[in-house]
Amino acid sequence: MKTLDTAGAINIWKEEHSTMDVMVERPRAAQVAGMLHEREIPYAIAVGDVNLLLEREQGTVLNKLRRQSSANRKMDWHTFHRLDVIYEFMENLAKEYPYLCTVMIIGKSVEGRDLKLLKISNGDSSNPGVWLDGSIHPREWISAAVVTYIANQLVRNFQIQSESVRNKDWYILPVMNPDGYEYTHTNDRMWRKNRARYGECVGVDLNRNFSYGWGEKGEEGSSDDPGNIFFRGSKAFSEPETSAVKRLIVESPTTFKVFLSFHSYGEVIIFPWGYIGDPCPDYIELLEGGTAMAKAIFETSGHTYKVGSTKDLMYYAAGTSIDWSYGVANIPYSYMVELRGKQYRFLLPREEIIPTAREAMSGVLQLMDFVDKRSKSVQSCVYSV
Ligand SMILES: [Zn+2]
Known part of the structure; x- marks a missing residue:
């Protein structure tokens, strides 16, 4: 193969x-x-x-x-958009809601494109952080659409969101791999990696380039062959896109509690570990949090998202962002969400963008509730001792 x-x-x-x-x-x-x-x-x-x-x-x-230019195309969720439209949407949102939004450039891609992050916050310095990213794998177009939809809804309806949503600092990176994302629009719809040159070959699978368990499990967990679609890079964080994410999270004064990376397809919610088959120390807690999300999704749309560890539901995956966010950055609720769809695979019809985004958002909001209730019950346990 x-x-x-x-x-x-x-x-x-x-x-x-x-x-x-x-x-x-x-x-x-x-x-x-x-x-x-x-x-x-x-x-x-x-x-x-x-x-x-x-x-x-x-x-x-x-x-x-x-041949189509993206000029004059405005952001919506009725079609899939190019990078410039997504970035302009983020800038405009920040202009419209300056007291809630900040746009930051957290680094540059291999080909020099900005990595643009939107921060949504009510300014309370005690807020825990929530991370959302999309398009680490560029052919998974629905992931960027879902993440921007959530950003838009959070900002425009911030005051009517529940306390568990308003008391977080949201860090949203809709396109973690902008070079690859543009490449899927211009050259190869099925491109998965970034656009780094490795000799004759191009591209690192950024979701095999994080440090925790990097290179483990040999060819089953990732590949050392630059021609392979699971190529892990020359070393952990060899790529500017992954190292920018690491830097932002590690250097941020915010304590992150939730890390959600959006992918497609398969309708599953998975959590660490991916680099070994053993359950992570918080397996039960992560299973319950994921189940709360899946339940909210089912109640929204009737879609059933399976919940489990990466290795249990999928395969060995070494050097993933969620193994790193959980194992190194100590972000307790670290999940990868594989969005729709079962029938059309990567090529989700555009009519399904909004229904997919709605169900994903209901899962995310439910997770915020779950996380807050858990931290309250842990606190009351501590006090009662
Ligand atoms: Zn993916």
């Missing part, structure tokens, strides 16, 4: 315990089907023609998209 992947004929979309989603170029489809048949590996066609889904996703074909 890995040799074929390097050749570009096969693109791995997703790996689970016993199944794998792969995209095969049409001229190679018969050959791959023959190979699977020969080895008696059962398979089914999930998406017959990816191009049809691309059209449905954007209401246009990719070729047209390449």
Whole structure:
């Protein structure tokens, strides 16, 4: 598989315990089907023609998209937007609500693009921090759309949000991998890594480039081959995008309590560990927090998000952002949320952006309630002793 992947004929979309989603170029489809048949590996066609889904996703074909300028396009959640539209939306929100919002540039990408972060805060210095990010994997377009939707709703309806939402400092990075994100709009819709040059090859999987458990579990946890889509980089935090996130969190005066990284697809909420199979010390607590989110999601839309540790629900993943945020940055509620969709995979039709964002937001708000109730009950235990 890995040799074929390097050749570009096969693109791995997703790996689970016993199944794998792969995209095969049409001229190679018969050959791959023959190979699977020969080895008696059962398979089914999930998406017959990816191009049809691309059209449905954007209401246009990719070729047209390449020529399309993003000029005059305003932010909304009826379509997927380019980076400049997302950044302008963040700046405008901060201009409109200067007493709540700050836009910060926390670093630059490999190709020199800004990493723009939106902070939402009522200014109370005792607020714990909540981190939200999207598009660490750029082909997962829905993640940036969901994170910007949540930012917009939080800011515009801040006064009517519950106390558990207003008493947090929100740090929101909608596009952690801006070079890759633009590349998925201009060149290759299925690009997963950043755009760093490693010899003849391009790109590090940023969600294998964090330090905790980096490089563990050999080729199962990540790859040392720059041609592989799970390439972990030359060392932990070798990439400017991951080191900017680390710096912001480690150097911030805010104590972070929640770290949520949005991905797609699969409809699962996962937590550490990914680099080993053992449960993390707070397994039960994280399971309960994740279940509170999943319950809120189900009540909003009827979608069932599974909850469990990375290794239990997916596979070994070494050097992920949530293993680092939990294990090194000591952020107790660290989750990765794999958003919709089960049918269309990465190519979620744009009509599903708002329903996906609504269900995700209800999960996030519920988690804030859960976290506050837990810290109150812990405090009252301490006092009663
Ligand atoms: Zn992802």
